[in-house]
Amino acid sequence: MILLIALFIILMALLGAPVFVAISAFAILGFYAADIQMAALIVDIYSKFASNPVLYTIPIFTFAGYILAESKASLRIVNFSKSVLGWLPGGLAIVSLVACAFFTAFTGASGVTIIALGGLLYPALMKDNYSEQFSLGLLTSSGSLGLLFFPSLPIIIYGVVSETSITQLFAAGLLPGILLIILLSIYSIFAGRKTVTTKTGVSMGEIARSVNEAKWELLIPVILILGIFGGFVTLGEIAAITAAYVFIVEVFIHRDIKIQRLPNIMTSSMILVGGIFIIFGSALALTNYLIDAEIPMVILDFMQAHIGSRIVFLITLNIFLLIVGCVMDIFSALLVVVPLIVPIATSYEISPVHLGIIFLTNLEIGYATPPVGMNLFISCFRFNKPVITLYRAAIPFLIIMLIGLAVITYVPALSLGLIDHFGIK
Amino acid sequence: MNAWKLISEKIAGVEKVFLSSLLAAMIILVLIQIIMRNFFHSGIIGGVEIVRHLVLWIAFVGAGLATREGRHVRIDMSSRILSARGREIADIASTLFSVVVCSILFVASCKFVYMDFTSSGVASFLNVPLWIMEVIIPVGYLIVTIRFSANAINAILRIAKGEET
Numbered sequence: 001m002i003l004l005i006a007l008f009i010i011l012m013a014l015l016g017a018p019v020f021v022a023i024s025a026f027a028i029l030g031f032y033a034a035d036i037q038m039a040a041l042i043v044d045i046y047s048k049f050a051s052n053p054v055l056y057t058i059p060i061f062t063f064a065g066y067i068l069a070e071s072k073a074s075l076r077i078v079n080f081s082k083s084v085l086g087w088l089p090g091g092l093a094i095v096s097l098v099a100c101a102f103f104t105a106f107t108g109a110s111g112v113t114i115i116a117l118g119g120l121l122y123p124a125l126m127k128d129n130y131s132e133q134f135s136l137g138l139l140t141s142s143g144s145l146g147l148l149f150f151p152s153l154p155i156i157i158y159g160v161v162s163e164t165s166i167t168q169l170f171a172a173g174l175l176p177g178i179l180l181i182i183l184l185s186i187y188s189i190f191a192g193r194k195t196v197t198t199k200t201g202v203s204m205g206e207i208a209r210s211v212n213e214a215k216w217e218l219l220i221p222v223i224l225i226l227g228i229f230g231g232f233v234t235l236g237e238i239a240a241i242t243a244a245y246v247f248i249v250e251v252f253i254h255r256d257i258k259i260q261r262l263p264n265i266m267t268s269s270m271i272l273v274g275g276i277f278i279i280f281g282s283a284l285a286l287t288n289y290l291i292d293a294e295i296p297m298v299i300l301d302f303m304q305a306h307i308g309s310r311i312v313f314l315i316t317l318n319i320f321l322l323i324v325g326c327v328m329d330i331f332s333a334l335l336v337v338v339p340l341i342v343p344i345a346t347s348y349e350i351s352p353v354h355l356g357i358i359f360l361t362n363l364e365i366g367y368a369t370p371p372v373g374m375n376l377f378i379s380c381f382r383f384n385k386p387v388i389t390l391y392r393a394a395i396p397f398l399i400i401m402l403i404g405l406a407v408i409t410y411v412p413a414l415s416l417g418l419i420d421h422f423g424i425k
Numbered sequence: 426m427n428a429w430k431l432i433s434e435k436i437a438g439v440e441k442v443f444l445s446s447l448l449a450a451m452i453i454l455v456l457i458q459i460i461m462r463n464f465f466h467s468g469i470i471g472g473v474e475i476v477r478h479l480v481l482w483i484a485f486v487g488a489g490l491a492t493r494e495g496r497h498v499r500i501d502m503s504s505r506i507l508s509a510r511g512r513e514i515a516d517i518a519s520t521l522f523s524v525v526v527c528s529i530l531f532v533a534s535c536k537f538v539y540m541d542f543t544s545s546g547v548a549s550f551l552n553v554p555l556w557i558m559e560v561i562i563p564v565g566y567l568i569v570t571i572r573f574s575a576n577a578i579n580a581i582l583r584i585a586k587g588e589e590t
Contacts, residue, residue, distance in 0.1 A: 012518065012519050012522040013499075013500050013519075014500060015515040015516075015518055015519040016499055016500075016515055016516060016519045017499070017519035017520075017522050017523050018497035018498060018499055018523060019497070019498045019499060019500065020488070020497065020498070021497075021522065021523040021526045021527065022500075024526050024527075024530055025522075025526045028526065028529055028530075037536075038529065038532070038533035038536070039533050039534075039536040039537045039540065041530075041533055042530070042533050042534045042536075042537035042562060043537060045562070046481070046537065046559060046562065049477060049478075049480055049481040049484065050474075050477050050478070050481070051477075052477065053473075055477070055480050056451060056455075056476050056477065056479070056480045058480075059448060059451065059480065059483050060448075060451070060452055060455070063448060063452075233459065236455060236476075237455060237458075237459050239455075240452050240455035240456050240459070241456075241459070243452055244452065244456060262445075263441065263442070263445045266444070266445040266448050266449070267441040267444050267445055267490070269448075270444050270445070270447075270448055270483055270486075270487045270490075271444075271487050271490045271491045271494060271496055272487075272491075272496070273483060273484070273487050274444075274483065274484055274485070274486065274487015274488040274489070274490065274491050275487065275488060275491040275496055275497050275498055276498070277480070277483070277484030277487065277488065278484060278485070278487075278488035278491075278497075278565075278569075279498060280484075281484070327500065328500065329498050329500075331498065332498060
């Protein structure tokens, strides 16, 4: 009977019921089966909100990201990267990678990057004679690049769910994130060697001009790094300071955003947050139940009986997460899967911080993996191309990102080196 | 029918203003606390608690509006596989399912708030009764339930009309 209901819930989710409904239904089913009062489910949801010290950074950073996305910050960032990197072979492709990473860090791969930057970069790439296939693949896979850089929401959510230090996670994501950008840049230089670069050398005047234009945005990462690693303020406070700063820059200094448009931006960003948070509550209530029912222990016993070595476990983990990344959106995946996997990974001596970076890299790749990776459909909609074209376009980029994933997974020092070296807590 | 549409738009308008105010209040509160701590070595009593509850309110008011605008996260395999007619039916089935689940959550959260109502606990922020800080949970689930119900009714009516003509 229970099994039948569980299958029914899955069917409903596949037919289009919201993820939070499906997860709540599972939680209700579990509480019912264990004969626990339903009000206890709400107690679980409520206590997650009332006890979490960093949850409030999520709405604030999301708001800041939305302001940036609505302003002309994207144009200024692209111009700046162009003036510095544009002369390289494959320069414009590298510019795209860097600009997309910057944006995704703020907007958390909710598709905003492809929507906001795609319209700007795609025509420019085509004009510079990059092939259509290369340009589409580049923009589709860059749509989630930058997930590993702070203050990306998925990192914060991973920290919240796995109860890991978010400062450590931020530090851990830096080198792996840069590695992915470098790998993709190498490919871009290779693919771009036949393209016509419209520029021949570095012009100091142009760099100065573009830096001057983008100086306020370029200061944001500086503020974040000082704030997060400087130790003067808490993460929540740095979120509020960043939001206030971005607000002042885009509304009063650049005047990109009319004050009348602000309520719309606020509501739109908070609707996204509401959609994530309502999953958050139910998902954590569900995992509370699963842990009480000792489900992770059962999985753990099964894994330990069949998987002896750490390497085999990591390979299994990668394959499993790639599948998860294809079928689930990043937020639900984090909320549901992380609490179950952390204890298992710990038993194979994988630190939760390293696991987080592996996890997010996997999901980043899953986002652009056929047949159902979300970026493919966003691009399909944004560039008005058949999804099959995008499947083909994404493949070379996926292969490169998989190489990056392998390095990130099997070289823990890449993630943990900075933390150990600087003793970040 | 048009009157309904107008009323629901007005209500959504109020919710949006409220949602923006919650966010603004939260950011301003955190900024005030930074200033108070660094320059006056003091803080708002219960400030941490109120910020966490603002998050709770943002979550549930935002989720209510997400239901209206169809912005909930979905896995959504069906829309890529099914025909137009199949999609309509899948929509109705999954929406009715959502109505049932959210009703259960609504009832459960009413019980939860009632427990704190009878125990008359207060928050450290201005001694606000705890149940008031929590009341958005049942209200949020109620709004979500009502909107899903309206969506289901509309979809069924559409199909019924379509078949008559």
